[in-house]
Amino acid sequence: MSFVAGSMRREAGIRMLPRSSTSRAVVERVGGVDDDERAGVEVWARLLHVLAAPLLIRHPFMPLTLELAPLLGPRIAYLISVGDYELGDLELLERHVAVGDRVLEIGGGAGLTAAMSALRSEQPVVVVEPDTRLFPLIRRQVELNGGAVELVHAAVLGEPTSATLDFY
Numbered sequence: 001m002s003f004v005a006g007s008m009r010r011e012a013g014i015r016m017l018p019r020s021s022t023s024r025a026v027v028e029r030v031g032g033v034d035d036d037e038r039a040g041v042e043v044w045a046r047l048l049h050v051l052a053a054p055l056l057i058r059h060p061f062m063p064l065t066l067e068l069a070p071l072l073g074p075r076i077a078y079l080i081s082v083g084d085y086e087l088g089d090l091e092l093l094e095r096h097v098a099v100g101d102r103v104l105e106i107g108g109g110a111g112l113t114a115a116m117s118a119l120r121s122e123q124p125v126v127v128v129e130p131d132t133r134l135f136p137l138i139r140r141q142v143e144l145n146g147g148a149v150e151l152v153h154a155a156v157l158g159e160p161t162s163a164t165l166d167f168y
Contacts, residue, residue, distance in 0.1 A: 040082070045074035056144070057081060062090050064115055065144045069137055072110055080110065089113050097121050106156050108134055111141030118147025130155035 047055075054069040060083035068077045079085035086109070093113060097103060097120035105114050108129035117125045127138055127149055135151050142149040155165065 037078070040078045041074045044078045044081070048072075048074055048077060054140075059083060059090075059112075061087065062094065062116065063119070063145075064090075064112065064141075066112065066115070067137065067140050067144060071133060071137060076110060080112070085110065086112050090116050093117055093120055102126075104128070108138040108151070110134075111138035114138055114149055115141040115145045115147060118142045118149060119145045122147075124148040124150055126150045126152060128152045128154050128156060 048068075048070045051070070054067045057066055057068060057080075058064070059066055059080075062083075066080060068080060072080070076085060090112060093116045097117055099120070099122050101121040102123055103114075103117040103121055103125045105117060105125060105127045108114055108127040111127075111134070114125045114127050125142065125147065129135065129138065129151060130153065132153055135153075138151060139149055157165075
């Protein structure tokens with residue numbers, strides 16, 4: 001299964017259309033509504049199961065090198081590999097974060113937006129994330145792209161509370 005940005009390659013039932021500078025990437029479903037995505041996720045499930053080490057890829061549309069680790073799970077790994085995971089957020093950061101900006105990210109997830117923020121701002125990014133299992137992945141995504149990150153173990157809540165909350 002391979003995906004090449006900017007071409008009209010068709011493999012594994014998915015056709016990647018060229019990305020214009022003003023539009024989101026388009027993954028056109030060929031065949032059933034969810035069959036192709038399901039097939040891609042199944043391939044990633046098998047791949048993540050047999051990998052001896054995390055896999056490094058280049059993002060199809062952004063200037064990012066990314067690590068796909070089993071912790072992400074097959075669906076997120078698949079969406080990252082085809083460029084569809086958080087692409088709108090990445091495009092906003094690409095357009096609006098400038099050198100010298102300071103970025104605070106609430107919810108670090110897979111670390112893609114932190115990596116893009118650090119790349120664009122050339123400053124360390126502060127990421128607030130309640131799931132400490134994601135810390136090494138977020139740090140790795142940022143460092144793979146020449147940035148630095150400060151990770152804060154916390155959750156942002158709507159209502160003030162003194163209670164202890166379980167998160168994973």
